[in-house]
Amino acid sequence: TSARVAGIPPTVFSRMSALAASTGAVNLGQGFPDTEGPSTIVEQAVEALRSGHNQYAPGLGTADLRRAIADHQWAQYGITVDPETEVVVTTGATEAIAGALLGLVDPGDEVIALEPFYDSYAAMTAFAGGVLRGVTLRAPDFRLDADALRAAVTKRTKLLLINTPHNPTGTVLDREELEAIARVAVDNDLIVVTDEVYEHLVYSGHEHVPLATLPGMAERTLTLSSVGKSFSLTGWKVGWATGPAELVAAVLGAKQWLSFTSGSPLQPAVAWALAHEQAWPASLARDLEARRDLLCDGLDALGLPARRPEGTYFAVTDISALGWRDGLEFCLALPERAGVVAIPLQGFYADGSRDGEQLVRWAFCKETAVLEEGLRRLGAAE
Numbered sequence: 001t002s003a004r005v006a007g008i009p010p011t012v013f014s015r016m017s018a019l020a021a022s023t024g025a026v027n028l029g030q031g032f033p034d035t036e037g038p039s040t041i042v043e044q045a046v047e048a049l050r051s052g053h054n055q056y057a058p059g060l061g062t063a064d065l066r067r068a069i070a071d072h073q074w075a076q077y078g079i080t081v082d083p084e085t086e087v088v089v090t091t092g093a094t095e096a097i098a099g100a101l102l103g104l105v106d107p108g109d110e111v112i113a114l115e116p117f118y119d120s121y122a123a124m125t126a127f128a129g130g131v132l133r134g135v136t137l138r139a140p141d142f143r144l145d146a147d148a149l150r151a152a153v154t155k156r157t158k159l160l161l162i163n164t165p166h167n168p169t170g171t172v173l174d175r176e177e178l179e180a181i182a183r184v185a186v187d188n189d190l191i192v193v194t195d196e197v198y199e200h201l202v203y204s205g206h207e208h209v210p211l212a213t214l215p216g217m218a219e220r221t222l223t224l225s226s227v228g229k230s231f232s233l234t235g236w237k238v239g240w241a242t243g244p245a246e247l248v249a250a251v252l253g254a255k256q257w258l259s260f261t262s263g264s265p266l267q268p269a270v271a272w273a274l275a276h277e278q279a280w281p282a283s284l285a286r287d288l289e290a291r292r293d294l295l296c297d298g299l300d301a302l303g304l305p306a307r308r309p310e311g312t313y314f315a316v317t318d319i320s321a322l323g324w325r326d327g328l329e330f331c332l333a334l335p336e337r338a339g340v341v342a343i344p345l346q347g348f349y350a351d352g353s354r355d356g357e358q359l360v361r362w363a364f365c366k367e368t369a370v371l372e373e374g375l376r377r378l379g380a381a382e
């Protein structure tokens with residue numbers, strides 16, 4: 001194994017899902033829904049498979065999908081992007097993250113990310129030879145500390161890597177926070193990469209505002225999203241990056257050596273979904289909101305108070321309330337003790353940080369009966 005790969009701990013999601021499978025535990029760990037996305041979209045993919053969409057797609061993605069992504073950005077947010085040069089289709093948002101970091105970061109460059117961060121940000125920054133600096137969204141409210149963000153910028157800072165709605169905290173950055181980010185970016189002439197894969201999974205009283213819509217931001221912002229969360233098709237791994245042509249070209253420059261091009265039969269189906277199932281993500285969000293409340297009420301009743309997340313699939317609790325000090329130990333013991341799997345947050349902070357030690361993430365993108373069974377098991381284990 002190369003030092004590059006060996007230097008990064010394996011992703012906690014695989015470890016915890018394997019543990020769930022081997023112990024038969026209720027999996028409230030890895031964020032994937034246990035119900036399928038719309039069958040209408042699946043039928044479109046079947047049709048594409050049968051009708052000859054089985055050879056390489058263009059590196060940028062099929063023209064139809066790029067147009068559908070551009071139309072989505074316009075219809076939802078009033079953002080204009082040119083489907084010919086300002087959209088690239090990727091193998092999930094994961095490849096868009098990889099492409100952005102490999103395509104934009106030189107060795108020694110610093111990347112500032114909101115902490116706790118999705119684990120691939122750290123891995124891909126390291127692959128690029130960059131240095132990840134965290135700006136912590138602190139428990140229990142997980143809001144942005146704009147002064148800490150400004151203070152994190154150095155001469156070596158290359159880009160800000162933002163994620164809203166935010167995995168794992170469930171924070172949806174509000175306009176004031178986004179304006180603070182925009183000011184730091186403009187004042188320091190920084191590129192912003194914003195991971196908005198949960199853009200449609202936002203709950204009552206909150207609104208997703210894309211960073212690219214703020215003044216001065218369209219020309220410096222690369223926006224990432226994917227089909228997985230919006231349409232409950234996480235296994236499809238069709239994602240995209242949109243933004244200024246130079247930034248999209250940087251992603252494509254890396255992507256051409258990663259996957260060259262993404263799977264062709266799913267692209268027409270995703271284009272169709274964006275054009276014809278526009279109401280589906282909002283109905284998913286309404287449904288998820290009820291499950292969020294079920295999980296959070298249940299955790300509250302068990303003495304594990306969770307701030308009600310504003311978006312995403314996830315709620316975070318502090319396990320010190322139960323007398324535990326180490327989230328990893330807690331999560332490794334939980335399948336045996338209670339028959340439930342959750343995700344410890346300590347791997348989602350920059351090296352040496354102890355901020356996440358007592359924090360644990362629970363996914364509520366599961367059927368009601370599964371959430372109820374998970375809560376019942378947690379209650380019985382106490």
Ligand code: PMP
Nearest residue numbers: 092093094118167197226228239
């Ligand atoms: N970013 C965040 C914040 C995520 O939670 C996920 C979901 N695993 C991804 C990116 C990756 O998305 P995809 O499955 O489309 O690669």
Ligand code: GLN
Nearest residue numbers: 011013029030031032167
């Ligand atoms: N985004 C999902 C999560 O955070 C899935 C993670 C993954 O599969 N790498 O749980």
